[in-house]
Amino acid sequence: MSTTRAASIAVVGPGAIGTAIAAALHEAGRTPLLCGRTPRDRLTLQDGDRLITVPGPVRVDPRQIGGTVDLVFLAVKATQIEAAAAWLTALSGPKTVVCVLQNGVEQLERIALPARPARFVPAVVWFPVQAQSDGSVRLRADMRLSLPDTSHARVAAEALQGTRCRVELAANFHALAWRKLLQNAVAGFMVLTHRRSGMFGRPDIAALALAYLRECLAVARAEGAELDDGVPQEILDKFQSSPADMGTSILTDREAGRPLEWDIRNAVIARRGRALGLPTPISDILVSLLAAASDGPG
Structure with a gap:
């Protein structure tokens, strides 16, 4: 071909x-x-x-x-x-x-x-x-x-x-896909705050992001993704070292008033966590807020 x-x-x-x-x-x-x-x-x-x-x-x-x-x-x-x-x-x-x-x-x-x-x-x-x-x-x-x-x-x-x-x-594509999903998932905080990468320099946001990434990591591992304990900190470090004005596609969609990819980027974590019997308390809150931001009403 x-x-x-x-x-x-x-x-x-x-x-x-x-x-x-x-x-x-x-x-x-x-x-x-x-x-x-x-x-x-x-x-x-x-x-x-x-x-x-x-x-x-x-x-x-x-x-x-x-x-x-x-x-x-x-x-x-x-x-x-x-x-x-x-x-x-x-x-x-x-x-x-x-x-x-x-x-x-x-x-x-x-x-x-x-x-x-x-x-x-x-x-x-x-x-x-x-x-x-x-x-x-x-x-x-x-x-x-x-x-x-x-x-x-x-x-x-x-x-x-x-x-x-x-x-x-x-050969480890499954793990790489889940790692990228974690990176995409935590970007949901940018949508809810209407802020860019610089927001992760705040100690309170960094702590919340790290807790969420660890929650996501537990689901990823239960799904068979071979990711080590350091991945959440590595992802947070990447956001903190990015230019403060760095955005993300889901933030661009939010600013333009378009529907958001909240289901494939965030709800999947909670959905698969429930199927595996894993608690996802941060996901449960984040997904509801992203869904409302995307789809309303109001």
Whole structure:
């Protein structure tokens, strides 16, 4: 299967993560087909003082897709899966690989779409990107993905080979996915306070975050993730060492009044904790507040 022809790769959901992936492919001469909700002539990624422009257009009608592709990078949020179904149906053939660039540990379970028999690969996205007011996307660290070490994942890794996005095929993917989930989960505090990474410098917030991360770690271990005792402190240290104005995608959604990914980032901890008979008192409070912030009423 060839994944180096420009027409053989599509990015569905050219938001912050999708724009970064599209820019990495474009730089390497593998400009992907762009598919989304909003028509745009181009995508722009800011990397320091450098601007990388990915030529469009962003297609908005799946009925205008002429055929299937070898590889789809699915970069829509969990709240947008249903809307992406038509794109996956139009783009996916029997051998199409769909690399799911989403948060959480339930990416594959949630894609119950008519796009089958495409082959789905979960991914862990490690790089921070932020949408800017002018429609561009700002990259704030080196690009890196973790994928499970499978034959289907190697198709995505091959497509990104030689680009600015480093891909790790990980035998311990399950543990890495849970570690990233812990990082995403604690970012929920930023939503409720409308603050950025600098808030974790407060001793009271740091103590609360650490207690929550330890609660999440207990659930992750019970789910079979091999993570050591130092992971909560390492995650907190990462937030505390980040620029004080560093945001997160769920905070961006909250500021824009969009639905939040509270279920896949936070409720999953409480839900799986209950199934395992583990107490999750901080999760129980946090999830209710995030759900109300997202869905109301009021």
